[in-house]
Amino acid sequence: MVGVERRVGGFYLNVIHANLGGEKMRIKVRLSVVVLAFLIAGLAVSWVFAQDAKEVKLGALQDTTGATSDVGKDEALGVREATQYYNDNGGINGKRIRLFQYDYGYRVPEAITTYKRFRDYDKVVMVLGWGTGDTESLSPTINADKMPYLSSSFSGNLCDPKKTPYNFVYGVDYSTNARGAITYWFEEIWKKEPKWKDLREKGVKPKFACFIATASPFATAPIKAIKDQAAMLGFEIGPDYDIPLTALDTKSQILAAKSFGVNLGWHGNTTMSTSATLKDAYALGLGADHIMTHWAFDENLPKLAGPASEGTIGLIACALFNDEYPAKKKVMDYAKKLNPGVPIENRTVRAVQGWVKVTLAVEAMKRADKAGKLNGPGIKDAFETMREWQGLKEFGGQLVTITPTDHRYSSVVRVGKVMKGKPQPVGEIDMRAKFPDKWASWLGW
Amino acid sequence: MGYRPCGVYHQNYRQDHAWWQTRFVWGKMILLFIATYYIIPKFAGLYLVSVANVVGYTILSAMGVQLLIGYCGQVTLGHAAFLAVGAYTSTLLMLQLHLPYPITLILGGITGGLWSVLFGLPSARVKGFYLIMATMAAQFITVEFFITQYVSQIGGRGVAFSIPPGTVTIGPWTVQSDMEVYYLMVTLVVLCTLIMANLLRSKIGRAWIAIRDNDIAAETMGVNIIYYKLLAFFVAGFFGGIAGAFWVTSLAAVSPEHFQFGWSLWLVGVILIGGVGSLHGTIFGALFMTLIPEGLKFLIFILTQEPFFVNLMPFLPHLLEKFLFVKEAAFGLAIALFLIFEPNGLSYRWWQVKNYFNLWPFSY
Numbered sequence A: 001m002v003g004v005e006r007r008v009g010g011f012y013l014n015v016i017h018a019n020l021g022g023e024k025m026r027i028k029v030r031l032s033v034v035v036l037a038f039l040i041a042g043l044a045v046s047w048v049f050a051q052d053a054k055e056v057k058l059g060a061l062q063d064t065t066g067a068t069s070d071v072g073k074d075e076a077l078g079v080r081e082a083t084q085y086y087n088d089n090g091g092i093n094g095k096r097i098r099l100f101q102y103d104y105g106y107r108v109p110e111a112i113t114t115y116k117r118f119r120d121y122d123k124v125v126m127v128l129g130w131g132t133g134d135t136e137s138l139s140p141t142i143n144a145d146k147m148p149y150l151s152s153s154f155s156g157n158l159c160d161p162k163k164t165p166y167n168f169v170y171g172v173d174y175s176t177n178a179r180g181a182i183t184y185w186f187e188e189i190w191k192k193e194p195k196w197k198d199l200r201e202k203g204v205k206p207k208f209a210c211f212i213a214t215a216s217p218f219a220t221a222p223i224k225a226i227k228d229q230a231a232m233l234g235f236e237i238g239p240d241y242d243i244p245l246t247a248l249d250t251k252s253q254i255l256a257a258k259s260f261g262v263n264l265g266w267h268g269n270t271t272m273s274t275s276a277t278l279k280d281a282y283a284l285g286l287g288a289d290h291i292m293t294h295w296a297f298d299e300n301l302p303k304l305a306g307p308a309s310e311g312t313i314g315l316i317a318c319a320l321f322n323d324e325y326p327a328k329k330k331v332m333d334y335a336k337k338l339n340p341g342v343p344i345e346n347r348t349v350r351a352v353q354g355w356v357k358v359t360l361a362v363e364a365m366k367r368a369d370k371a372g373k374l375n376g377p378g379i380k381d382a383f384e385t386m387r388e389w390q391g392l393k394e395f396g397g398q399l400v401t402i403t404p405t406d407h408r409y410s411s412v413v414r415v416g417k418v419m420k421g422k423p424q425p426v427g428e429i430d431m432r433a434k435f436p437d438k439w440a441s442w443l444g445w
Numbered sequence B: 001m002g003y004r005p006c007g008v009y010h011q012n013y014r015q016d017h018a019w020w021q022t023r024f025v026w027g028k029m030i031l032l033f034i035a036t037y038y039i040i041p042k043f044a045g046l047y048l049v050s051v052a053n054v055v056g057y058t059i060l061s062a063m064g065v066q067l068l069i070g071y072c073g074q075v076t077l078g079h080a081a082f083l084a085v086g087a088y089t090s091t092l093l094m095l096q097l098h099l100p101y102p103i104t105l106i107l108g109g110i111t112g113g114l115w116s117v118l119f120g121l122p123s124a125r126v127k128g129f130y131l132i133m134a135t136m137a138a139q140f141i142t143v144e145f146f147i148t149q150y151v152s153q154i155g156g157r158g159v160a161f162s163i164p165p166g167t168v169t170i171g172p173w174t175v176q177s178d179m180e181v182y183y184l185m186v187t188l189v190v191l192c193t194l195i196m197a198n199l200l201r202s203k204i205g206r207a208w209i210a211i212r213d214n215d216i217a218a219e220t221m222g223v224n225i226i227y228y229k230l231l232a233f234f235v236a237g238f239f240g241g242i243a244g245a246f247w248v249t250s251l252a253a254v255s256p257e258h259f260q261f262g263w264s265l266w267l268v269g270v271i272l273i274g275g276v277g278s279l280h281g282t283i284f285g286a287l288f289m290t291l292i293p294e295g296l297k298f299l300i301f302i303l304t305q306e307p308f309f310v311n312l313m314p315f316l317p318h319l320l321e322k323f324l325f326v327k328e329a330a331f332g333l334a335i336a337l338f339l340i341f342e343p344n345g346l347s348y349r350w351w352q353v354k355n356y357f358n359l360w361p362f363s364y
Helices: A002-050 A069-088 A108-122 A132-145 A174-190 A194-202 A223-233 A251-260 A271-283 A300-309 A328-338 A349-370 A376-383 A436-442 B023-043 B045-071 B080-097 B101-124 B128-153 B178-200 B203-213 B215-220 B225-251 B261-274 B279-305 B307-312 B316-341 B346-359
Strands: A055-062 A096-103 A126-129 A149-151 A167-169 A207-212 A236-242 A264-267 A289-292 A313-315 A412-419 A422-430
Touching: A055 A069, A055 A108, A055 A349, A069 A096, A069 A271, A069 A328, A069 A349, A096 A108, A096 B279, A108 A132, A108 B045, A108 B225, A108 B279, A126 A132, A126 A349, A132 A149, A132 A167, A149 A349, A174 A194, A174 A223, A174 A264, A174 A289, A174 A313, A174 A412, A174 A422, A174 A436, A207 A223, A207 A251, A223 A236, A236 A251, A251 A271, A264 A271, A271 A289, A271 A300, A300 A412, A300 A422, A328 A349, A349 A376, B023 B045, B023 B178, B045 B080, B045 B178, B045 B203, B045 B225, B045 B261, B045 B279, B080 B101, B080 B128, B080 B225, B080 B261, B101 B128, B101 B225, B128 B261, B178 B203, B178 B225, B178 B279, B203 B215, B203 B225, B215 B225, B261 B279, B261 B316, B261 B346, B279 B307, B279 B316, B279 B346
Parallel strands: A055 A096, A055 A126, A126 A149, A149 A167, A207 A236, A207 A264, A264 A289, A289 A313
Antiparallel strands: A313 A412, A412 A422
């Protein structure tokens, strides 16, 4: 009897399940129809938008998840905010900029495929690039494709138009910057500061060494130049100490540097590993002074390295985010408007660099458009017409001069120092004025 | 081991050992040949061709890993080192000695193979985790030390350098554009797959598989396990060297950054997803690991920048940076899900599908 009831019950339940199954099926079908309708409508609308001829396509390759994402994330935000600003203010002579922004995680193969996507699929007119490794790897390709490429890598190797005619940079090139930093230290610190008085008076040569990711083209780009400058100034040059870009512990390298007795260290990585190195140097009492690339010198350095960063010298590409500079209001406004989720106090100089990058690209595209040649060769020519252009001054950048024979954007090196836990500008050196006989021979390395 | 379709009976060994045993398979392979050599280059567009080049590079790179892990049971986490050896050998021979590319390609492969044997030597004594550590040492000693500090300095070009256009030539043919690189890639992938497949069904392949399944049993059966393990390292390093030497043609540049530890791990991921111990698995894994990130990139772009979605949901562009992380996370999740739900990889699914049709309608 019980069994029958169960069977009956089971049968009854099965009927309900079957009905529910039918209902579910109907819901599924309806959902699929709605999704399909959305997709078709979306594609139709995007097709209509895609027909908009008044559009300029700009590709941007960013690292927001890879080894240099410590500085890459904020730059990506800056690039997007700046593009929005220029779109809100008339775009490229009335043409809207369509930004194609992709993350490549600092993986060279992905940079290559993304570039090809820009070229063949998105059909952009120019690319805002990122790292030295990928930019230098892509250089032969972009030159063959005649694709203007404004990269965040300011490697000196990219500045000689004879070798890399379509590569441009938006800051003082790494090599000039590195030469400037060591020259500044030699003139202003070694020759003047009481810390080095004893050694100086003994006639000892200052000992110099580099703390860099030796496998990274980015970190090694200016090393030949800085060692050349060090030799010229009379330094004793020590070995390179390998600090990976993602290093958290550098004690063995610091101990080795200590046994060499280094007086001045060059840090060629980004902020994260440089602050790890500074902390270990501080903890182990290295006693040396530190100079560093502009990719290591930002608002986060004192936050990460604390007192270990006090007094360190770095290069400054443009204004720090919270400094005073003419464009501050719009930079702040767009930061708040487009990225309200990122606290303003956490934004850095990298965002301003994003603005500088887009501003320079927009100027070149505007000039090319006016000349009626908004294409690769046209934009290249437009870049090369810039003479003492003032547009970047409002972001704390330099006067821009780019010629068909020299793509180094400026010779003025701006040096900063961490004082009271804040990076601050302390001086400028015009390397062309200081070394007029050498300047031309420094092109392209 | 697949099943033959219903009604196909073999009457001699020749039929039984043929590569392609039925007309249907012949037809399929001819179609594949036409697709790879004609349809894809003609209709896919340069972007897809360049993605295909990365897929090809991944297949060539993962081939050696598949051989070592999947067929010989020697887990390796340093395979990018042998790619680097091949890439630098080929590039420097072209730039310094002006040797023709095909010769540098083969020399790159041989150097990669010999270098691999050097780091395979510990496999004579150690197994499992200890061997993994030894192969990791290969990665760091080779790329971070030898190549970065010494090999890349030959010729004074610095640690990373480009290859001038027109350097890579095969006879009268200059390999420069993506399309030319594509044809080179397809040819190399076909050749390497054929070599590998042939090796696997020979005495050597059977010895490798015996070592993988139980090395002590293999030794009692008379397999010289040290010899065959080292041979596996040589062949894996050879394929790695070929992959590295191919990659420089695609990139026209070489740098130690291309051969980091991450890439060695990536290659193990390729064979895990594709299927360990399967040649198809290498190809499926390479396709998956290259196409999925590209597809996700496309999806994220549509969601955050396509006017339709942006107008519909204006907050989407603000999530762009978050989405970029989602892409990485989704990828990690895909690997984890694969390991849980598809531990035999994509090739197992392929095998099932193939058998289903072969046995149809009498699958029981």
